[in-house]
Amino acid sequence: MSLRHGLLGLLAEGPASGYDLARRFEDLLGAIWPAKHPQIYGELIRLAGAGHIAAAAEGPRRRKEYRITDTGRAELHRWLVEAPVDHSVRLEPLLRSLFFWTISPEELTDHLDREAAHWRETAARYRCHAAAADQDDGPRARAARVTAEAGVRLYEALADWAEWAKQAPPGR
Amino acid sequence: MSLRHGLLGLLAEGPASGYDLARRFEDLLGAIWPAKHPQIYGELIRLAGAGHIAAAAEGPRRRKEYRITDTGRAELHRWLVEAPVDHSVRLEPLLRSLFFWTISPEELTDHLDREAAHWRETAARYRCHAAAADQDDGPRARAARVTAEAGVRLYEALADWAEWAKQAPPGR
DNA sequence: GAGCGCATGTAAAGGGTTACATGATTCT
DNA sequence: AGAATCATGTAACCCTTTACATGCGCTC
Numbered sequence: 042m043s044l045r046h047g048l049l050g051l052l053a054e055g056p057a058s059g060y061d062l063a064r065r066f067e068d069l070l071g072a073i074w075p076a077k078h079p080q081i082y083g084e085l086i087r088l089a090g091a092g093h094i095a096a097a098a099e100g101p102r103r104r105k106e107y108r109i110t111d112t113g114r115a116e117l118h119r120w121l122v123e124a125p126v127d128h129s130v131r132l133e134p135l136l137r138s139l140f141f142w143t144i145s146p147e148e149l150t151d152h153l154d155r156e157a158a159h160w161r162e163t164a165a166r167y168r169c170h171a172a173a174a175d176q177d178d179g180p181r182a183r184a185a186r187v188t189a190e191a192g193v194r195l196y197e198a199l200a201d202w203a204e205w206a207k208q209a210p211p212g213r
Numbered sequence: 214m215s216l217r218h219g220l221l222g223l224l225a226e227g228p229a230s231g232y233d234l235a236r237r238f239e240d241l242l243g244a245i246w247p248a249k250h251p252q253i254y255g256e257l258i259r260l261a262g263a264g265h266i267a268a269a270a271e272g273p274r275r276r277k278e279y280r281i282t283d284t285g286r287a288e289l290h291r292w293l294v295e296a297p298v299d300h301s302v303r304l305e306p307l308l309r310s311l312f313f314w315t316i317s318p319e320e321l322t323d324h325l326d327r328e329a330a331h332w333r334e335t336a337a338r339y340r341c342h343a344a345a346a347d348q349d350d351g352p353r354a355r356a357a358r359v360t361a362e363a364g365v366r367l368y369e370a371l372a373d374w375a376e377w378a379k380q381a382p383p384g385r
Numbered sequence: 386g387a388g389c390g391c392a393t394g395t396a397a398a399g400g401g402t403t404a405c406a407t408g409a410t411t412c413t
Numbered sequence: 414a415g416a417a418t419c420a421t422g423t424a425a426c427c428c429t430t431t432a433c434a435t436g437c438g439c440t441c
Contacts, residue, residue, distance in 0.1 A: 042428070043305050050312035060392050074308045075301055080429060082394060102392050102437045117312065122320050126306055128244075128331060130367075133215050133299040135245045138360045140222035140293060142352035143286075148294050159300060180314035187381065188310045191374045195302075198370035202363045209359065214400070232420050252401055254422060274409045274420050 043127065044076050044084055049093060049109060049117045054181060056097050056108040059085050069170075072163065072192070088113070134199070138206070153203045160200035167192030215299065216248050216256055221265060221281060221289045226353060228269050228280040231257050241342075241357075244335060244364065260285070306371070310378070325375045332372035339364030 047070070051062055062085075063078040070076070085107060088094045093113035097106045109117075134156060141149055167189050174186035219242070223234055234257075235250040242248070257279060260266045265285035269278045281289075306328060313321055339361050346358035 043308055044428085047308050050308075050315070053312065053315055058392075059394095063392095070308070070311075072300075072302065073304055075303070075429090077430060078392090079394075079396095079431085100392090102390095104392060104437095114315075117315060121309060121312060121316050122324070126309070126328065126331075128306065128335070129247055130244065130302060130304060131247070132245055132302060132363075132367075135360055135363050136215055136219050136222075136242070137293060137298070138363060139242075139356055140225065140289065141359060142356040143222070143225055143289060144293050152294070156298065159298075163300070183381070184311055184314040187313060187378050188307055190377065191304075191307050191310060191371070194370045194374050195304075195367065198366045199363070202366050205362065206359045209355070216400085230420075231422095235420095247401090249402060250420090251403085251422075251424095272420090274411095274418095276409095276420060 043074065044080060045088060046117060046120045047074055047076070048081065048084055048088060049113055049120075052094055052107060052109040053114060053117055056106050058100070058104050058106050060104065072166075073188075141206075150207060153207050157200050157203035160196045160203060164193050164196035164200060167196060215246065216252060217260060218289060218292045219246055219248070220253065220256055220260060221285055221292075224266055224279060224281040225286060225289055228278050230272070230276050230278050232276065244338075245360075313378075322379060325379050329372050329375035332368045332375060336365050336368035336372060339368060 047066070048062060051057065051065055057065075059078065059082045063076070063081050066074070066076045066081065085094065089096060089107070092110060093116050094107045095110050097108040100106060144152075171186060171189035171193060174182050174189055176182075219238070220234055223229065223237055229237075231250065231254045235248070235253050238246070238248045238253065257266065261268060261279070264282060265288050266279045267282050269280040272278060316324075343358060343361035343365060346354050346361055348354075
């Protein structure tokens with residue numbers, strides 16, 4: 042249930058509408074913490090009910106802008122320093138790898154080629170994010186830089202793994 | 214919805230009961246694809262309904278053993294070579310890192326120390342899995358070895374990242 | 386005025402966890 | 414006899430996605 046705090050964190054950067062937040066989740070967070078608009082709108086209503094955020098202005102196309110409140114900021118801080126970190130991951134590609142012994146060497150090589158290419162591309166996207174964050178500085182950009190670095194390292198590691206797995210193939 | 218195929222894959226190794234499968238998900242797959250027993254029992258019933266598995270024997274403590282059927286094996290193969298891979302991850306620690314700019318340098322250092330230690334330990338656990346897989350060979354052990362290698366590389370990458378993040382701190 | 390993108394929502398269904406409940410066997 | 418472990422299941426709830434629905438404002 043980190044979406045709640047993800048929204049709070051984004052709103053700590055400045056006021057935004059549900060639509061804005063959905064777009065930011067799409068391109069900035071899509072690979073790390075996916076969230077679609079129905080969930081975001083629902084969570085915003087609950088956050089407002091809890092007093093963590095407040096509707097600020099009503100814009101042109103019935104656009105509702107939210108801003109974070111002081112109790113919201115406090116809750117964000119509490120989450121970051123006190124709440125236990127959820128270290129669970131869910132990686133379908135690794136689950137699949139356990140069953141590589143059931144497919145033929147040709148099918149496996151094919152699969153690993155496509156996987157490596159995919160991870161490599163994703164790593165490249167994070168390299169772009171990193172470069173963009175390097176442009177401007179200020180605390181927020183530096184935090185974004187740290188996140189982007191994680192993306193680069195993670196996806197490069199997976200790409201390297203897929204390449205390595207071709208060397209040591211568990212043929213059927 | 215890969216739990217279905219995860220169970221199918223484990224059953225491709227040999228017959229097992231829901232209890233067995235829950236235990237294997239706990240220690241072998243816990244960090245990669247968590248699944249609790251209620252979900253597993255439910256999915257087994259659905260898999261049996263689809264004809265992908267069949268109840269084999271009724272053991273001592275009303276233990277129900279399932280085995281994979283030919284259509285189940287075909288479905289597993291179809292999934293592995295045809296079904297699009299789900300590359301999404303959901304990493305709370307990376308989501309948190311985006312908001313590091315809201316906490317103090319001391320709080321951040323503390324946090325990153327604990328994170329690095331955690332990832333390092335997890336990597337060590339996967340090194341054990343890898344060593345164990347190296348002991349015996351055969352196709353299944355080699356596939357397990359490949360999965361373990363992914364764990365090692367992934368968690369080492371995250372540990373390295375946490376260490377690196379301390380060097381380049383995005384203080385508030 | 387037609388069509389597109391902005392903007393917000395609801396409903397239904399699926400996936401997953403937690404808590405509860407129970408029975409059978411083995412060990413001490 | 415009592416405790417621990419094996420073994421299966423149900424009910425309720427939460428999180429998330431997909432599909433459906435609608436209205437406003439801008440551009441051509």
